Amino acid sequence: MLRRYSDALFIALLIFLPLALGSVHPWSITLFSTAAVILFNSAVFHPDFSFKKLFSIPVVVMSVVFAGYVIFQLVPLPPAILKALSFNTFKFYSDFSLTYPWLNSWRSISVYPWLTISEFIKIIACGLVFLYILFRASQGNGRKTTDLEHNTLVYLKLGCLTGVLAILLHSLVDFNLHITANAFYFTVLFGLAVVIDREGGGVDAAFIQKTVNAIIFIGFFIALFGIAHKLSGNAKIYWVIEKDGGHFGPYVNYDHYAGFMGMCSSLALASFMAKVRYSSLFRLKGLKDKLMWFSTQEASSALRQFLCAAVMIGSIFYSSSRGGILSFVMAVFVFYFLIIIRTRKSRRGRLMFFFILIVLLSGVFTFWIGPDETFERFYQLNSAIRSVIHESSVLSEIRPQMWQDTKNIIKDFPLTGTGFGTFQSIFPKYRTHEWGEKSLLYAHCDYLQLVSETGIVGLFFIAAFWIYFVRLYASALRKLR
Numbered sequence: 091m092l093r094r095y096s097d098a099l100f101i102a103l104l105i106f107l108p109l110a111l112g113s114v115h116p117w118s119i120t121l122f123s124t125a126a127v128i129l130f131n132s133a134v135f136h137p138d139f140s141f142k143k144l145f146s147i148p149v150v151v152m153s154v155v156f157a158g159y160v161i162f163q164l165v166p167l168p169p170a171i172l173k174a175l176s177f178n179t180f181k182f183y184s185d186f187s188l189t190y191p192w193l194n195s196w197r198s199i200s201v202y203p204w205l206t207i208s209e210f211i212k213i214i215a216c217g218l219v220f221l222y223i224l225f226r227a228s229q230g231n232g233r234k235t236t237d238l239e240h241n242t243l244v245y246l247k248l249g250c251l252t253g254v255l256a257i258l259l260h261s262l263v264d265f266n267l268h269i270t271a272n273a274f275y276f277t278v279l280f281g282l283a284v285v286i287d288r289e290g291g292g293v294d295a296a297f298i299q300k301t302v303n304a305i306i307f308i309g310f311f312i313a314l315f316g317i318a319h320k321l322s323g324n325a326k327i328y329w330v331i332e333k334d335g336g337h338f339g340p341y342v343n344y345d346h347y348a349g350f351m352g353m354c355s356s357l358a359l360a361s362f363m364a365k366v367r368y369s370s371l372f373r374l375k376g377l378k379d380k381l382m383w384f385s386t387q388e389a390s391s392a393l394r395q396f397l398c399a400a401v402m403i404g405s406i407f408y409s410s411s412r413g414g415i416l417s418f419v420m421a422v423f424v425f426y427f428l429i430i431i432r433t434r435k436s437r438r439g440r441l442m443f444f445f446i447l448i449v450l451l452s453g454v455f456t457f458w459i460g461p462d463e464t465f466e467r468f469y470q471l472n473s474a475i476r477s478v479i480h481e482s483s484v485l486s487e488i489r490p491q492m493w494q495d496t497k498n499i500i501k502d503f504p505l506t507g508t509g510f511g512t513f514q515s516i517f518p519k520y521r522t523h524e525w526g527e528k529s530l531l532y533a534h535c536d537y538l539q540l541v542s543e544t545g546i547v548g549l550f551f552i553a554a555f556w557i558y559f560v561r562l563y564a565s566a567l568r569k570l571r
Contacts (some may be wrong), residue, residue, distance in 0.1 A: 096132035096226070097297070099125055101304050103219075103274065108312055108350055111327060112341045122270055123215040130218035135223040144221060149284060152554055153217055159547045160210050160510045164203050175199065178502040200509025201516055209511025214271060216277045227301075229294045239295055240569070242364045246302055247286040247566045249360020250279040252425040253353035254559065255363030257566050259417035263489065265532035265539070266349035275305070275353050287565055302357055309354025310398040312339055313405035316347060320408065338409045348406050348414020355402035356421060362395035363429070396447075422546035428563075432570050443468035488523060495520045496533045499542040507545035516542075 103125055110118040133139055144150050169191035173180040176199060183190045183197050190197065200206040257266050257276050266272045282301065316339025319329070332343050341347035344568050369388050380389055383389055406418055430442065498520050499508065508516045514531040521530070533539035540548040 092132055092135070093226075096129055097300075100129060100222070100226075100301075103309055104278070104301075104304050107271035107274050108308070109340050110271070111331070111333075111344075112272065112346055112350070113274075114342065119212060119215075119270055122274065123211055126215035126218040127223075129188045129222040133222050136225070138229065139225060144224060147224065147284060149280075149555070149558055150221070150224070152551065153220070153280075156544075156547070156551050157210075157214070157217065159544065160206065160213075163199040163506070163509050163544075164206055164210075166198050168196050169194060172197060172199070174468055176503060176506040179506065179508070193358075198509070199506045200512055202509060202512045205511040205515060206509045212273070216273050220276065220277045220281045223278060224285055227285040227294055227297050228292055229297070241368055243286050243293070243298065243369070244566050245360050245364035246298065246357070247283050248429070248563070249302075249357040249390070249426060250283040250286075251559070251563050251566065252360065252421050253279045253356035254283065255424065255563075256352035256356055256418045256421035257349050258556075258559075260345075260349045260352065260413050260421055261536035262417075263413040264345050264349065266346060266536055267536050268532055269346045271351070271571050272346060272350050272353075273509060275350060278305070279353055279357070283562055283566075287562055302361060305354055306358045306361060306395065306398050306468050309358065309402050312354075313402045314350060315339055316341075316405050317408060318399075321445060336410075338411075339405075344409040345414055348409045348411035348418070351402050351406050351409070352414060352418040352421070355406065355418070356401055356425070357397035358395055358402060359422065360425070362392060362399055365392035365395060388562060428567055429570075432567050491523045492530065492533055493535055493538055495522055496535070496538045496542050500538070500545075503542065503545060505545050507541070507543045507548060510543050513543055 103122065107113040107118070107122060113119060113122055145154075167175070172183075173191075179197075179201065182201055189195065194265070234372070254276060257272065260266050267276060279299065284299055286298065319337075319339060325337070327337050327340065327342065335342045336344045337354065338347040339342035341350065365388070369392060370383065384393075403418075406414055409415075454559055495517065498515075499513075499516060513533060517530055517533075533542065537552055540552065544551070
């Protein structure tokens, strides 16, 4: 009974978070954090729960170490120790305080502890969801999976990792992982990929498949809504909510919508390829039998995934997010390239056929709803690159300048950073440009921002995560039969 309720809450989060404007507001973040605690408690009170098993997973240990460092950033330190650890943090307090350090007051490495606590709450909530996924999806019945189930799960794992790769690439030029809904979906996909990597019958294939189907259909209906909303020409979210920014669907910003949809559509692509790759279609002889196959339930299931994938991919292009489009295309290219080279030569043509079919349908759908705005956005990017080559100012593209200013923060706080989540409070001191938004909350590059806030520890965490991610991808490819 407890499992049924926790599963229902988990699916409710999958639906709620993207629909609640990406869950970027305090009220939705509070609901998410509360639900995360409930989900984690539902796992902890299960008789089979074991912290020892969880801590045998490298990424869990990495995350706990990182969380411990963030807590350390909040600990008040005496001036002498703070000065030794980070001279510029000591100087920052000295320049902006009339009493520090003469009164020997203790201050933290974080230059704005409340912001660190606020961001820390969000990553703890995602961490609790991650632990819930690891436990819940690993509650198998001890039955060894069949070859068909095994290969389907491996394809789903590759789909999860492809979605994760898309968001990781997009985070080079945006702040997707600071959007609660996107961070939650990232956590779910990565958690499923880690669980599927386990050997034997130690996974709950039914829960994994249910979660994958939920993500695909949620993404599909949000894509339909986003396209319909944009075609309506209404500038308000849900036709009633006014927000600054380029809206798409329920998201305030089209870049974050593209990041979210890149994860959902990657999973849909992998699910479709698994259903086709291991269907009975290619074992049938004769054109008549092959045509009759399309009337079967097996074909209906595969075609549903095909339609969902095509519509979601079309909505990514229609959103006009350059970073979202390019990162998704690169991630999918990696997925198909690695799948094809791992497939027997006699069967590569079949996979290429369905890949081309997906591309064609997505292209037709994109041109049908209108690609003009997307082409215009890429034309602007091309103009910007040409302007940079000719050493002229590109006022419309401020990200390179923001990144340079962020690098200056890193130079001043290389060891400890300024404190997790404190970018918005320290950036005005380093800002060298006057155009753009008056208050910049994010560096539009999650990697640079994390290093500026956490120093060398954040850099090591990023490197360790990428190494672990590549090993997961390689492991999935090795397990394809």
